[in-house]
Amino acid sequence: MARLPVLSQQRAELEKVWARWATAAGRPPGREIALRHEVAESWERSLRTVDPARAVAPATDRDELGSRWAESPLRTPVTELAGELRAITEDAGMIAVVTDEAGTVLFCCGDRGVRRRAEQVNLAPGGCWDEPYMGTSGVALSLHTGQPCSVWAAEHLVEALHGWVCYCAPIRAADGRQLGVLDLSTYWDRSHPMILTTVRALVTAIEARLHAEQAQPASRTRLECLGVPRLYKEGKQVPMRPRQLEILTLLALEPEGFTPERLHEAVYGERSVSSSTLKADVSRLRRATDGQVAGRRYMLTEPMACDALELLAALEAGDMTTAVRLYRGPLLPDSDVPGIVQWREHLDVCLRTAVLADRNPEHALRFGQRCPDDIEIHEHAMRLLPHGDSRRALATARLHTAMRA
Structure with a gap:
């Protein structure tokens, strides 16, 4: 003083x-x-x-x-x-x-x-x-x-x-x-x-x-699994079967990898599926990724860029602008694989909670675009937008539609 x-x-x-x-x-x-x-x-x-x-x-x-x-x-x-x-x-x-x-x-x-x-x-x-x-x-x-x-x-x-x-x-x-x-x-x-x-x-x-x-050399492969799933190698999209994308997404989200038993449970749940089926699915994925999947413990052998991982990193850093921009939809929305369902719920709850705690109306508006039925998100956007802001009309229309659904 x-x-x-x-x-x-x-x-x-x-x-x-x-x-x-x-x-x-x-x-x-x-x-x-x-x-x-x-x-x-x-x-x-x-x-x-x-x-x-x-x-x-x-x-x-x-x-x-x-x-x-x-x-x-x-x-x-x-x-x-x-x-x-x-x-x-x-x-x-x-x-x-x-x-x-x-x-x-x-x-x-x-x-x-x-x-x-x-x-x-x-x-x-x-x-x-x-x-x-x-x-x-x-x-x-x-x-x-x-x-x-x-x-x-x-x-x-x-x-x-x-x-x-x-x-x-x-x-x-x-x-x-x-x-x-x-x-x-x-x-x-x-x-x-x-x-x-x-x-x-x-x-x-x-x-x-x-x-x-x-x-370090840049990752040659990029996985997009939020919304419409896509895999890119050297900038070109690679055709992938749904099961291959599901396993690849799980390996990307858990870089320390899976034992065969744990991956079997994450992919097939309680269904009666033989271990040879998992080995065949992983083998096809290994060929599609040029050998980027290790054998004894199933894990990626080199870094892979992934939008879901980037979203989690942005949330951890408090970077809501990046997190909301990355969210193009739920994780592999058409998948019912147990491990994917668990990660999907985790990501959605994390981002939704962060948006509701945030004071920037732009984040609520952008997230609301991807979640048209979420009444609470649209109400949150309405509370944050000042009177006279033209974006209130958009939030009002979304809220009206969600309440009638």
Whole structure:
């Protein structure tokens, strides 16, 4: 608390400097002693395109945002570290934000109260925070300079951000390309120089995972088992029998594999089916996947991309945008195999519970599209959508149809 009077005085001096620049009609005054050189240069650039009175960052189209995050090389390493990011930020009263190379926010987690305040200026997934859009900020400076930096209080060009401090560092691919920025943000009076050290350490952890992933060969095979099932090898769809898809899905969802007895039970249940039938089914699957199924203990011999696994990872990371986008329907909806039925119920309950606990109406709307008979989901969307939002008409129609079914 002893630092607060000093910080308050520094903030007041910066506010005076900001006021002179903001009223200079694009003609900045002479250099200010209280203003850092890199901040002054950023203000000069930003004033050409940004109104300091802007209240909120512009937003990216929702569908485009989903595609950006799905295709981003940062998604896997950030998802793997999401638990650590959440623990650090919730304990410290901060939020963690990850952007792409264009300054668009792809991921956000942290203290719930701070997140709500951040959402008011669209420091949230979809917000555009590059310099030409939102002026001087930690994200913008890191993208421009390629260096770790902080922007505090009235160093932000946009007045709506004067209550914030952000600590940022760029995230780079193994070849040095800048892929985005990690930002830890909180209120101006909670600033501390050690936060930038934390950001650097977290970026190092993200980059280590990223570089290890990039060094490994990509999976040649992708299984899509949510909604319409499909198997792709080298980008081309492979025709598969329903039984082969069922066994392959079980092996993908349980990478540690099955004993023959347990797989027999998962596939055939209590039906009287000989062990030779299972061996024949697995043998046909092995041929269809070029030998990717081990023998004594039935398991996959190399990684396989799978939309159901990606959905579970997104839910574990709290990444609802990705989870809802991946859900194209129930797991192998036409299958009555006991193991598939059990996994189908598990996935549906996990995602539905998460959607009902989430405060983003877009997630309820997208999930409701796949679950037209779910009255509670449509009611949840109605509660979240503000009056005057045109999407209320869609939610109302779905609710009406579900109640008449």
